[in-house]
Amino acid sequence: MSATNDPENTLILETTKGRVVIALRPDLAPGHVERIKTLAREGFYDGIPFHRVIDGFMAQTGCPNGTGTGGSSYPNLKAEFSAEPHVRGVCSMARAQSPDSANSQFFIVFDDATFLDNKYTVWGKVVEGMENVDNIKRGEPVQDPDKMTSVKVGADAA
Numbered sequence: 299m300s301a302t303n304d305p306e307n308t309l310i311l312e313t314t315k316g317r318v319v320i321a322l323r324p325d326l327a328p329g330h331v332e333r334i335k336t337l338a339r340e341g342f343y344d345g346i347p348f349h350r351v352i353d354g355f356m357a358q359t360g361c362p363n364g365t366g367t368g369g370s371s372y373p374n375l376k377a378e379f380s381a382e383p384h385v386r387g388v389c390s391m392a393r394a395q396s397p398d399s400a401n402s403q404f405f406i407v408f409d410d411a412t413f414l415d416n417k418y419t420v421w422g423k424v425v426e427g428m429e430n431v432d433n434i435k436r437g438e439p440v441q442d443p444d445k446m447t448s449v450k451v452g453a454d455a456a
Contacts, residue, residue, distance in 0.1 A: 307331070308452030309338060309422065313348075314444040316430035318406075319452075320389055320422040327378035330391055330400065330421040335451050337370055337402055343449035351436045351443075355411060358392055359446060360403035365439065366392075369401030378419045384411040387424035387431075406431050 307322040324331040337343055342362070349366055350358040362368045377397040384390060388407050391400035400419055407414075408431070424431060434444045 305452035312448040319426035347443035356405040358405040382420040389422040
């Protein structure tokens with residue numbers, strides 16, 4: 299099914315560019331992983347666009363408004379920063395100026411972005427389908443953006 303052997307800590311994104319499989323890291327960010335799984339199980343992420351995609355940097359998604367201005371109905375999360383490096387394929391939470399403002403938005407890094415280390419919460423890494431992330435349409439904001447059509451926890455996708 300995927301390159302990870304823990305379906306409960308695997309996230310499967312079906313996107314307009316193809317499947318992306320993410321190994322979740324509850325060891326690094328238990329609160330963030332729990333939030334992502336909750337939102338995925340509620341169908342929150344289904345149909346949400348990649349609203350901010352910067353070549354050589356990252357693809358951001360998870361805003362219900364498609365603009366980077368919104369979040370879920372849950373309260374913001376406390377930061378779970380770690381020394382885990384922001385390297386190609388790493389999934390990390392987007393946030394506002396406050397370190398404790400992450401909610402539902404996240405990004406996937408295209409290339410090393412270690413200047414984000416210890417400032418943003420890393421919660422996973424792409425283990426399959428990074429070439430599909432590479433093909434997501436660029437822009438700030440993106441015109442006619444690519445989307446996540448379905449997001450499921452691996453344990454639920456059987």
